[in-house]
Amino acid sequence: MLAFFSATPKKTCIRAIKLSIFALCLIPFIRLILLGINDNLGANPIEFIERSTGFWALFILLATLSLTPVRLLTGRVWQLQLRRMLGLFMFFYACLHVSIYLWLDFSFDMNEIAKDIVQHPRILVGLAAFMLTIPLALTSSNAAIALLREKWKKLHQLIYLVAIFAVVHFLWLVKLDIREPLFFASVLAILLGIRIYFKYHQLR
Amino acid sequence: MIFLKQTDISSAEITPKAVFENRRHFLQQAGFGLLAASSLGYSKLLHAENRLGQPQKTIEANHKLPKLPVINKTQYGEGEKLTSYKDVTSYNNFYEFGTGKSEPAIESKLFKPYPWTVSIEGEVKKNKTISIDEIYKLAPLEERIYRMRCVEGWSMVIPWLGFPLAQLIKWAEPTANAKYVEFISLADKQQMPGVNLPILDWPYIEGLRMDEAVHPLTIMAVGLYGEHLPNQNGAPIRLVVPWKYGFKGAKSIVKIRFTEKMPQTTWMKAGPREYGFYANVNPQVAHPRWSQSTEKRIGTGLFAGRIKTQMFNGYAEQVGQMYAGMDLRKNF
Numbered sequence: 001m002l003a004f005f006s007a008t009p010k011k012t013c014i015r016a017i018k019l020s021i022f023a024l025c026l027i028p029f030i031r032l033i034l035l036g037i038n039d040n041l042g043a044n045p046i047e048f049i050e051r052s053t054g055f056w057a058l059f060i061l062l063a064t065l066s067l068t069p070v071r072l073l074t075g076r077v078w079q080l081q082l083r084r085m086l087g088l089f090m091f092f093y094a095c096l097h098v099s100i101y102l103w104l105d106f107s108f109d110m111n112e113i114a115k116d117i118v119q120h121p122r123i124l125v126g127l128a129a130f131m132l133t134i135p136l137a138l139t140s141s142n143a144a145i146a147l148l149r150e151k152w153k154k155l156h157q158l159i160y161l162v163a164i165f166a167v168v169h170f171l172w173l174v175k176l177d178i179r180e181p182l183f184f185a186s187v188l189a190i191l192l193g194i195r196i197y198f199k200y201h202q203l204r
Numbered sequence: 205m206i207f208l209k210q211t212d213i214s215s216a217e218i219t220p221k222a223v224f225e226n227r228r229h230f231l232q233q234a235g236f237g238l239l240a241a242s243s244l245g246y247s248k249l250l251h252a253e254n255r256l257g258q259p260q261k262t263i264e265a266n267h268k269l270p271k272l273p274v275i276n277k278t279q280y281g282e283g284e285k286l287t288s289y290k291d292v293t294s295y296n297n298f299y300e301f302g303t304g305k306s307e308p309a310i311e312s313k314l315f316k317p318y319p320w321t322v323s324i325e326g327e328v329k330k331n332k333t334i335s336i337d338e339i340y341k342l343a344p345l346e347e348r349i350y351r352m353r354c355v356e357g358w359s360m361v362i363p364w365l366g367f368p369l370a371q372l373i374k375w376a377e378p379t380a381n382a383k384y385v386e387f388i389s390l391a392d393k394q395q396m397p398g399v400n401l402p403i404l405d406w407p408y409i410e411g412l413r414m415d416e417a418v419h420p421l422t423i424m425a426v427g428l429y430g431e432h433l434p435n436q437n438g439a440p441i442r443l444v445v446p447w448k449y450g451f452k453g454a455k456s457i458v459k460i461r462f463t464e465k466m467p468q469t470t471w472m473k474a475g476p477r478e479y480g481f482y483a484n485v486n487p488q489v490a491h492p493r494w495s496q497s498t499e500k501r502i503g504t505g506l507f508a509g510r511i512k513t514q515m516f517n518g519y520a521e522q523v524g525q526m527y528a529g530m531d532l533r534k535n536f
Contacts, residue, residue: 036506042306043295043502044358105500107509112498119490172493175356176403176474177303 008078021082025089028056029096046104050097057093058166060086062187065163069194084140087159091137098130122172129165132158163188272427273345275365281349287360287503289429295502296436297354298455299404300389300396307398312435315395317456320440326461327382334375336440340426342375343367347430348423350446352453353485353517357494360502364444365427370418372460378414382462385417386410387443387454404470410443410454411467411481415526421446421519424457447519449483480536484527485517489536 009017032052035041041048064086067079106113117123136156138144145152167188171181298308301315320336334342345365353359373385391399391407399406416422425444426433433439438455445452451471461467471479478492487497498510516523527535 043291044305044500045506046500047358104506105510109510112495112510115497116495119495120493122493175303175493176299177401 008076014078014081018082018085022085025060025086028052028093046100049100050105053093053097053100054170057090057097058170058184060090060093061159061163061166062184062191064090065159065188065191069191072194072198088137088140091133094130094133098127122169125165125172126169129162129169132162132165136162160192163192272365272430272432273340275430276344276346278346278348281351281361281363284349284351284361286349286363287501291503292360292362292428293434293436297356297450298398298436298438300391300398300406300408300456301436302398303403308436309434311397315435315439317433317435317439320458322441322457323459324376324461325459326386326463327379328462329377329379332376334372336426339372339424339441343371345426346423348425348444350421350444351517352444352446352450353499353513355449355451355479355483355491355494355496357496357498358500358502359511359513359517363429364423364425365430366423366425366444368418368420369422369424369443370420372424373418376460376462378462381464383414384463384466385412385414386459386461386463386467387412387457388459388461389454390456390458405473406470407458408454409467409470410452411463411469412443412445412452413466413526416445416523419523419526421522447485447516447523449485451479452483482527482532482535484523484532484536485513486515486532486536487513488515489533 032041032049035048036045064083067083067086070079071077102108102113106116117127136158139148139152139155148155167181167185170184171178174181294309295305296308297305298312301308301311318336321333322336322339323331323333325331345367347363347365349361349363351359352362369385378385387410389408389410390396393399412422423444425438425442426440428434428437433442438453438457441457442455443453443457466481469479469481471483472481485496490496495510497513499513500510501508514520
């Protein structure tokens with residue numbers, strides 16, 4: 001962890017950091033499988049899995065978005081190497097989240113799903129967030145970056161929209177106790193605020 | 205394993221409480237260990253996830269409640285598969301004990317449902333109070349197996365113990381001015397941690413029109429599964445109105461008030477667009493958050509899918525005529 005704060009850790013050190021973050025990101029997934037095997041997902045297992053995968057997708061998304069502010073505030077750049085892995089883990093949990101919704105929750109009943117999307121703005125905005133992550137995941141390879149160049153940068157700015165939609169999706173799910181979504185919203189506001197501040201002042 | 209979960213578990217087949225509590229304890233510790241690690245040090249965040257449910261020991265273990273009198277079986281709910289005791293008592297909406305589904309079972313452990321009195325006031329011959337002991341003797345207790353449909357799109361089948369609310373209303377002697385009945389729940393900051401948060405306008409208030417209140421399906425429940433109500437299910441006395449969304453069933457009632465005007469209920473105040481006074485289960489009236497045309501039956505496992513929600517939760521034949529001529533889209 002100390003390496004995290006030093007200016008530029010050694011290459012082997014970065015690899016170790018990457019590996020441990022990879023392992024950390026898998027824990028929520030493994031936990032769900034273990035809980036499932038032991039019939040310990042509670043009375044409403046589908047809701048539990050939906051909540052859990054959604055929570056971690058959003059959590060990892062915010063972690064991804066925090067790497068640039070770290071650069072802006074400290075001038076360090078090595079942590080940007082974690083961006084693709086974190087982004088793809090976000091996509092992984094988002095895919096699980098959406099699959100559980102379509103498959104276990106709605107048994108691919110397209111009629112009911114269409115109704116759910118039309119009647120409930122929170123589903124619509126959540127779906128929009130997920131759709132927007134697909135082109136980002138598809139263009140995450142080095143080849144795509146090389147091919148798209150400047151366009152790649154533009155395209156990947158969609159992530160800000162994804163984050164805003166995802167937070168709104170969570171906010172609209174909660175009946176009254178909005179403490180958690182509000183926490184995510186504040187973190188997102190801070191992360192975007194730092195970017196805007198530096199862009200405006202052109203400090204770095 | 206959840207994949208092999210049987211859907212038709214009778215109450216006799218349920219794992220003995222001691223066994224699953226033991227197993228849960230171990231798994232919970234393992235689960236929380238992983239959780240703590242994966243939270244990257246921010247344990248508060250975990251709150252956003254459903255915390256693992258923890259079934260509550262039966263109330264008798266904590267409090268000395270009088271034995272429930274003889275219970276008459278009824279025809280209600282024939283052919284329905286009961287939701288397990290464990291699910292009924294570990295997945296609750298009872299905001300006085302926290303907004304998470306598993307919080308009430310944990311946070312209500314020290315709650316004292318006995319002794320208890322209910323005061324009767326408003327449009328009545330004279331104000332009076334009745335103790336829970338007197339309530340137990342007011343009418344013969346019946347077992348009523350009812351479907352319970354939550355506004356959030358899930359449902360259970362619960363074997364309640366109770367008696368028709370009409371019996372209590374008869375005892376209360378309302379005047380001719382009484383057009384509505386208001387139910388007021390306990391809001392005790394000492395015993396109910398959720399009440400310290402201004403999430404709802406405490407105390408919790410629910411209400412019924414007089415004809416709904418005296419309808420034979422409407423009961424005051426004092427138990428479930430042959431035992432006293434567990435704290436998290438609204439001990440010692442709660443309202444059960446099976447054709448309405450679950451939130452109409454006020455829990456831990458301390459006051460019943462008869463009124464001439466329609467009461468403003470807690471959820472009406474919290475979200476007038478989302479929650480109406482009637483709150484009849486109605487698959488045709490959409491809710492801004494949850495699907496109301498289908499529901500997830502709790503306890504049917506991961507792969508069972510959803511079932512169609514029925515008009516008035518399947519009690520249309522008995523209650524439909526009370527709403528004849530009313531626009532149920534407006535009076536939701």
